[in-house]
Amino acid sequence: MIIIKDLFANLAILISLLFLYTQVSNRSPLTPRSSYQIKLLAGISGGFLGNVLMQYSINIGTTIVDLRLIPIILLAYFGGLVPSIISMLLIIGGRFLIGINISSYASTVLVITVTLFSVWIARTHLSKQMKRMIMLTFSNISASFLFLYLIKDINFLLKLIPIYWIVSYFSGYIAFNTVTFLRKSQELFNKYKAESMIDPLTGLNNVRKFDEVFNQSLADLEKKKQKLSLLYIDIDFFKKVNDTYGHAEGDVVLKELGHILRSCTRTFDIVSRNGGEEFTVLLLDCPLDQAVQIGERIRETVEDHSFILTQGGTINLTVSIGVSCYSDTTKDAGLIINDADKALYEAKRSGRNMLCVAHY
Missing domain, CATH: 3.30.70.270 (Reverse transcriptase/Diguanylate cyclase domain)
Incomplete structure (x- = not known):
């Protein structure tokens, strides 16, 4: 129950900060063609979110379990390489600030692997839903191997891994749909705002x-x-x-x-x-x-x-x-x-x- 509670606390933080970010960036939503300034802001925001999630993680010895990979996956999907790398570096740095040990080094490998894989998948011609599913599945598989390597308590692993997969999929689904919904809402708002200032017949200012x-x-x-x-x-x-x-x-x-x-x-x-x-x-x-x-x-x-x-x-x-x-x-x-x-x-x-x- 503690595992579920902590992971859902991560989810609540994730959704809250995603909502806050989309409100701040409503005039310039992140895309692979965004300016470097927007990508930098998005990458820093993703890194900040990942570090906040690590502060509310499940601690198992020197290993910490959380949803820090979700912001990276979102950035890779919506923004491409640059914001993902920035977020990745900030999350890796934050993990080493928590502690330098075998878990932090293994976590670094995990974060880099998931980041590069997600960026690659985002560039393919797969459907949107397929891209999201593959990114989340690869992230879950990679995290599971990390847990198996670092955590020796088999009984605990049998509880942790299934719960982590369920919460991770659920969190990813909620996160992707939250961002997509907010972006569409912002686009409609900006469209209606622009149309309210334009004469529909001539296209001139009204x-x-x-x-x-x-x-x-x-x-x-x-x-x-x-x-x-x-x-x-x-x-x-x-x-x-x-x-x-x-x-x-x-x-x-x-x-x-x-x-x-x-x-x-x-x-x-x-x-x-x-x-x-x-x-x-x-x-x-x-x-x-x-x-x-x-x-x-x-x-x-x-x-x-x-x-x-x-x-x-x-x-x-x-x-x-x-x-x-x-x-x-x-x-x-x-x-x-x-x-x-x-x-x-x-x-x-x-x-x-x-x-x-x-x-x-």
Whole structure:
């Protein structure tokens, strides 16, 4: 009963720390293609977990029995060679800190063998379930040989080895499924979070993302002392497009305009669809004269562009643009949205297909 109790204590620690790690690394889950920084963090975390498990092990003379091999197997499966080796070295080092004896040397051989075998299996083209089963089985067989070599009490071995196999398989199953479930949950969360910031029609930022970036840009202005410009863009007579050709064709126009806006702006500018036929371009570290150049490039490109309709034929459209800039048109950065909006409606009133600059 003590054996079962201690091994299940190991399992509880294992699952708890795995859950904690996945929460910390939720933006960058470990894969064989992860950066070395992520692999280093994963390897250190696995080594830490293995050392914690050794502190709550079953002690049989100088031999300690625990689930330290599970973190290594997980790292080999999900991350490949680098994190597994880092974890292996930390676990070996931790074992020697507990005591230098025949058991620690034998344990070193075991850990190295299981690590290298698991990394090799992870690279094969076997199914996921087969890889997991082979890794855990090899680990159990290797550990059993170690127990037979180090522990001379046959009666105790007859109890220990079957229980160890059962708990090890169960722990491995729980660990693999816990990590897989948490990773899928994180992927879905990150996907939904990204989608909540993206306009589904054009693929541009939506108004929520625009507000987030705009507020962050205002905060950065205090530190960087840079200029911030805004283009407010509206498609002229877009309602006629929907009324004449239908909303499906209107959507085609909006998508194509999104492509034009991307092509006419810098890679780090924030292009958003703020609703309906209204778009914005937040120009980071951009003075007024450069913002006007970018705005005119957009206006001219749209004017010269033929929008191809799905039902056949093309149409030509124009846009009106309002421009504001901190600190060229206002000293209050928080007003550039309102100022650009006023400039846009001035362009509309002045005949459309125009760019107007906000008044200082």
